[in-house]
Amino acid sequence: MLGVIRSGGIERLVTYRLDRLSRNLRHFTTLFEELKDHDVELDVVTAPDTGAVALDTLMLNILASFSEFEQDFTASRIVESRASLKAHGRRIGGATPFGYFADPRTKQLVVCEEEAEVIVRLFTLADRGLPPSVIAKYANALRWITGGGNRWTARQVLAILTNHTYAGLVEHGNKLHEGCHQALVDRELYARVQDLTADRRTGPPRQRGGRATFPWVLRGILFCGNCGRPMGTHTVRFGPVVRCYYRCRSTAGGREACEGVMISAGEVEAAVLTEIGVGLSLASKEQTAKVKEALRSVTYDGTSGMLKLVRIEPADSPASV
Ligand SMILES: [Zn+2]
Numbered sequence: 001m002l003g004v005i006r007s008g009g010i011e012r013l014v015t016y017r018l019d020r021l022s023r024n025l026r027h028f029t030t031l032f033e034e035l036k037d038h039d040v041e042l043d044v045v046t047a048p049d050t051g052a053v054a055l056d057t058l059m060l061n062i063l064a065s066f067s068e069f070e071q072d073f074t075a076s077r078i079v080e081s082r083a084s085l086k087a088h089g090r091r092i093g094g095a096t097p098f099g100y101f102a103d104p105r106t107k108q109l110v111v112c113e114e115e116a117e118v119i120v121r122l123f124t125l126a127d128r129g130l131p132p133s134v135i136a137k138y139a140n141a142l143r144w145i146t147g148g149g150n151r152w153t154a155r156q157v158l159a160i161l162t163n164h165t166y167a168g169l170v171e172h173g174n175k176l177h178e179g180c181h182q183a184l185v186d187r188e189l190y191a192r193v194q195d196l197t198a199d200r201r202t203g204p205p206r207q208r209g210g211r212a213t214f215p216w217v218l219r220g221i222l223f224c225g226n227c228g229r230p231m232g233t234h235t236v237r238f239g240p241v242v243r244c245y246y247r248c249r250s251t252a253g254g255r256e257a258c259e260g261v262m263i264s265a266g267e268v269e270a271a272v273l274t275e276i277g278v279g280l281s282l283a284s285k286e287q288t289a290k291v292k293e294a295l296r297s298v299t300y301d302g303t304s305g306m307l308k309l310v311r312i313e314p315a316d317s318p319a320s321v
Helices: 002-006 025-037 052-075 113-127 132-141 154-161 187-202 265-275 284-294
Strands: 012-015 041-044 100-102 109-111 169-172 175-178 222-224 232-238 241-247 262-264 295-300 307-311
Touching (some): 002 025, 025 041, 113 132, 113 187, 132 154, 265 284, 265 307
Parallel strands (some): 012 041, 222 295
Antiparallel strands (some): 100 109, 295 307
8 A cells, every 4th residue: 555655556545444544653653654754644534423533533633743753652662771781670579560571580671662762751751740630541542552442531640750660769768769660751851741730730720831822813814714714723732742733623503514624824824825825934923914915714624625715806895895
């Protein structure tokens, strides 16, 4: 299938469910990028009564965000512990933490690569300020392997995030020592996550930095081609990544909102601004002003993906009406 996609022989890929395509996040994001590069639409056909449609939509959004910082994930490599054979760092026994095997002979912890990757991802998400409950939801939606049980829970995620084993440490005599097992996350990352989880326990979450606001250049003049009603704004946040969309969610006139009429704000704005000759580097306030000057309305056809621009003609001034 990839061969056909690369040769340009496909316009649309139809899958019964997203997880039929791949259950592995990395394969998925790679495939997702590949589809985007070759302008192949991805169609997910799911029986509406399963309730899985919302999840698929959510997953597509998550994946779009994910593919942007998947690189970060792969960059956070599993760190080698410098501690080699410090006697007090040796493990005596006990339950084997998720992310490791216990060597049957020496009882020492050996990294399980597949699980270790999940540990790194959990810490990376926590480092971006996501609470354990949200991390658990994402992990479940993306079907990350679990350490026993079918689903991740907030409690499990928290237990992992606060387990010093992953930083390569062992407890001995009420003190932490350098362990002789391999750490899965570096000390700095581990320390940052401890601060974040401690903050969360002791009070309301700190506002981390100023919230970026998207300018919504087309607000008020973008209409849904399907029903003719104005399209609303919608943002999907994923850690530091914010995705902005315009979507038809109006129930004006007592009619149901249109299903699935949604378009990336950046995409549609770039298209419209280019079409009317407004520079993309211009400040958003000026862009908005120029758009209002030039256009009466923009209509987005969710089925064909086409935009219809209705221009304000120069002669069309209020005086001549
Ligand atoms: Zn509509």
